[in-house]
Amino acid sequence: xxxxxxxxxxxxxxxxxxxxxxxxxxxxxxxxxxxxxxxxxxxxxxxxxxxxxxxxxxxxxxxxxxxxxxxxxxxxxxxxxxxxxxxxxxxxxxxxxxxxxxxxxxxxxxxxxxxxxxxxxxxxxxxxxxxxxxxxxxxxxxxxxxxxxxxxxxxxxxxxxxxxxxxxxxxxxxxxxxxxxxxxxxxxxxxxxxxxxxxxxxxxxxxxxxxxxxxxxxxxxxxxxxxxxxx
Numbered sequence: 735x736x737x738x739x740x741x742x743x744x745x746x747x748x749x750x751x752x753x754x755x756x757x758x759x760x761x762x763x764x765x766x767x768x769x770x771x772x773x774x775x776x777x778x779x780x781x782x783x784x785x786x787x788x789x790x791x792x793x794x795x796x797x798x799x800x801x802x803x804x805x806x807x808x809x810x811x812x813x814x815x816x817x818x819x820x821x822x823x824x825x826x827x828x829x830x831x832x833x834x835x836x837x838x839x840x841x842x843x844x845x846x847x848x849x850x851x852x853x854x855x856x857x858x859x860x861x862x863x864x865x866x867x868x869x870x871x872x873x874x875x876x877x878x879x880x881x882x883x884x885x886x887x888x889x890x891x892x893x894x895x896x897x898x899x900x901x902x903x904x905x906x907x908x909x910x911x912x913x914x915x916x917x918x919x920x921x922x923x924x925x926x927x928x929x930x931x932x933x934x935x936x937x938x939x940x941x942x943x944x945x946x947x948x949x950x951x952x953x954x955x956x957x958x959x960x961x962x963x964x965x
Contacts, residue, residue: 737896737930739963746894746962750932753916754842761838763831776830777823783830845915848892851938859888859939862963868899868956872949880909881953883944889935889964896961899929899944906951911944930961 735749763769775782781792796819803812860866863885870881889895894915901908905924910917915934921927933942946954 737961739961741896741962743893743964746896746932750894750916750934753918754845758838758842761834769831772830773827776826777820780819780823780826783826845913846934848934848936849913849940850936851889852941854939857886859886861888861890862960863887863897863958865957865959868944868954868958870946870953872953873945875945878947879949881946881949883954883956885942885944885958887940887942887960889937889940891937891965892935893964894932894962895935895964896930896932897942897958898961899931899956899958901927901929901954901956904951904954904956906954907947908954909945909947911942913943 735745737746759765760768779789779793781796782789784792796815799815800812803809803815866885868883868885870883872879873882874880875882887895887897901921903924904927907923908919908927908929910919911929911931913933914931916932917930919927919929929944931942933940942958944956
């Protein structure tokens with residue numbers, strides 16, 4: 735879908751809803767590419783839900799148990815152990831599926847909500863930026879040193895605001911933005927990366943945050959442009 739100054743709020747709303755449904759379905763059993771490998775993993779190695787180290791230890795202990803049953807000729811005990819192990823695996827698959835689906839629904843509901851404006855500061859927000867340069871500062875997020883861009887934008891009225899952030903000649907990896915209603919990133923590392931983001935904003939001043947995955951590739955050179963017109 736091409737977004738420009740003539741794109742209506744209804745069109746953006748439909749695009750956002752389609753994107754939210756797409757992202758939600760990725761977290762359900764309908765995403766066979768992801769669901770089948772995890773199903774097999776948790777069925778055969780249910781202890782992995784506790785982490786690779788603990789899961790590997792539990793699997794090794796269970797294998798030792800089965801080996802002991804074979805050595806001491808106790809096939810019935812081994813079968814009972816296998817039944818318990820498979821029951822644990824089935825229960826793990828059901829619980830993980832429920833939790834992932836629940837979290838997906840929560841995320842979808844949260845992304846539908848409009849963002850409230852931030853408190854005013856001495857810097858003014860930009861209305862309808864056009865290829866405005868983004869400034870970056872080195873920060874620590876979740877214990878990882880990275881570059882973070884914080885761009886202040888002024889929303890004259892409530893609605894969906896679509897922005898295109900463009901990065902050229904950057905060898906690092908960009909994180910997806912928080913608090914977006916819709917986001918689609920495409921391009922090639924080292925050439926150009928385009929990040930289409932749509933926010934649902936209340937009227938007022940808003941801070942749009944973008945970050946790199948780490949600080950190793952240095953500071954990106956990026957611009958931001960508002961694609962649609964609101965009001």
